[in-house]
Amino acid sequence: MRYQRPKGTADILPGDSETWQFVESTARHLFSNYRFAEIRTPMFENFEVFSRTSGDTSDIVTKEMYDFKDKGDRHLSLRPEGTAGVVRAFVENKLYGPETTKPYKVYYMGPMFRYERPQSGRQREFHQIGVEAFGSDAPELDVEVIALGMDLLTRLGLKHLRLALNSLGDQETRSAYRQALIDFLEPHFDELSEDSKVRLHKNPLRVLDSKDPHDQELVADAPSILDFLTPAATEHFNRVKASLDSLGIDYDVDATMVRGLDYYNHTIFEIMADSPALGEGYTTVLAGGRYNGLVEELGGPEMPGVGFGLGVERLVLLMQAEKVAIPDVHPLDVYVVGIGDETSVETLKVVQAVRHAGLTADRDYLARKPKAQFKTANRLDARYTLTIGSQELADQTAHLKSMATGQEVTVKLASIYDDFQQVVASEFKED
RNA sequence: GCGGUAUUGGUGAAGGGGUUAACACACCGGAUUGUGGUUCCGGCACGCGUGGGUUCGAUUCCCACAUACCGCCCCA
Structure with a gap:
């Protein structure tokens, strides 16, 4: 490194x-x-x-x-x-x-x-x-x-x-109290911790919150600033x-x-x-x-x-x-699965169409097998997948699948480009 | 600025002067053709923070440095 x-x-x-x-x-x-x-x-x-x-x-x-x-x-x-x-x-x-x-x-x-x-x-x-x-x-x-x-x-x-x-x-309170505190601590100077000896004249108030146990004992009887207000x-x-x-x-x-x-x-x-x-x-x-x-x-x-x-x-x-739950502000709505290099341009267009429809979308860029892509979609907790292979490309369709239920339907690419939200609404009414 | 502990792969880590650095998780790939949480198989450390030194030989010993963590100081 x-x-x-x-x-x-x-x-x-x-x-x-x-x-x-x-x-x-x-x-x-x-x-x-x-x-x-x-x-x-x-x-x-x-x-x-x-x-x-x-x-x-x-x-x-x-x-x-x-x-x-x-x-x-x-x-x-x-x-x-x-x-x-x-x-x-x-x-x-x-x-x-x-x-x-x-x-x-x-x-x-x-x-x-x-x-x-x-x-x-x-x-x-x-x-x-x-x-x-x-x-x-x-x-x-x-x-x-x-x-x-x-x-x-x-x-x-x-x-x-x-x-x-x-x-x-x-200001009046502070100077009066500062003097009172010094007057109180001065007789105990030798008992103070090394740190507090330095603090006493530099910033006597700091002695009050010393972590040294013996300092704390001494300070316990010190005058309170509240009495000097x-x-x-x-x-x-x-x-x-x-x-x-x-x-x-x-x-x-x-x-x-x-x-x-x-x-x-x-x-x-x-x-x-x-x-x-x-x-x-x-x-x-x-x-x-x-x-x-x-x-x-x-x-x-x-x-x-x-x-x-x-x-x-x-x-x-x-x-x-405290394990405070952070709201997930950008969940994945759609993962687009492309099968075969020839589908790559179309999947890119589909991903963009979904995004422009106001949903979040992502796709594979590593030419991985369908199985691997679905695995990724699952891991990313995608709500839907849209699958496009060579057959779909020829038919100008895509497979829209609900990852939660496994239900899968065939939809026209044209309708995706037209209004993807509408496609989802009509195909998966219960969602 | 002072004192202490630690530093092995993406992660959690085992190990210990001498041929191939455990194990697990994650990840990647495969289990005949294009579909996800299980299972099985396989892959996965410019070599053990950096630089010196001791040694026939160090990731394992020593020193320095760096960084992290803990305590002090102080503070959000």
Whole structure:
């Protein structure tokens, strides 16, 4: 094997691509139902678009970015996530202007790139589907986004979903809490794991979700960010919870939940699924939150935003683990069997006639024996076969056979060319 | 970026320093003339990830590299 795909990439082949198409079309329909319109932004942006928005110290920026200099010496980066590019487009195209209705609701789907060690459900090129809604601070909009995420995963057949919810509050909340957390952890500095010692000053909130057992013991007694929420932030969070309650959406408040990207504030949430496909316990498949301030950060006016991103690879793994049935969108209606080289042109014409009549059709191109062709028709689960041999060619007829019943009739080629659907309807009424 | 496990045909895999690399599935062909899910027969590995090395001889031992998977980091 001479060439192999780059590390952390995948070929999505027929057999799997149907699942992807099902996911994408389901998402498109649902988004449209929620009145989100598609936005398509470049797969690479100026490096600063991501470094400014994700946080200069975030791992994404410091070690996971696929950044490069192009021939014009521009510092670019393959997008590691979807939100930054959408916000950039939102600002650049002045979509914050009065002529667009607010909230301005968009969705995207496509590949993202992160330079990291591949594992199941984690690749260097991976795919996300996401939504963003700009221009409203309403907690009910947060809930609409959450409800959309839950709806989508439910429609895709996932079970055992858990919605985790938290609030990071506003800037005032965060700085107060950050200090409180440092003050709390500092006396225990020597007990912290090596990773957490580094995290403590770089991003103390990260210590909260350390996987180190001893860290978790220490953190258990740490102050909760929810106790530091400003009155306004508390009010926002309470209304989010109340709205979720009124929609009958269950959630668990997880005060230790944090975010890898720095731009989040107020409501953050994750939808997790419990499946061995992605390792032990619950794994996050969809995550999002509010990012008030991000539009400003990229040069726009003060304009709030909220959204989510969903990892398609993880989703597909979960769907496969849960054996979600994918509708077969292109079954085979007719397989045309040609016997003898002299029938090849006629079978081609017949195949085309069937296709133009609006049915799916296929034929043999390897000059195989009738037996082999019928075997193939059977394997492809064809509803009908149309057989043409030298005798039929002379008579200008074909044998139309129902593969389910074995019933076979002789029909005129002319009638096939005229209206094949009519031929089927009159010959096999009970179908 | 760190640690571990693995790498044999289209697939699942057995094997193990020495003439022809099991078995199964799939696929292809055949079982007298042009018709499908059963049965029977036959075919099917540029030779065991890549490159070096040890050896009289390696797919089997050693080293490096690549990739996949698992854990950490982080995250969708």
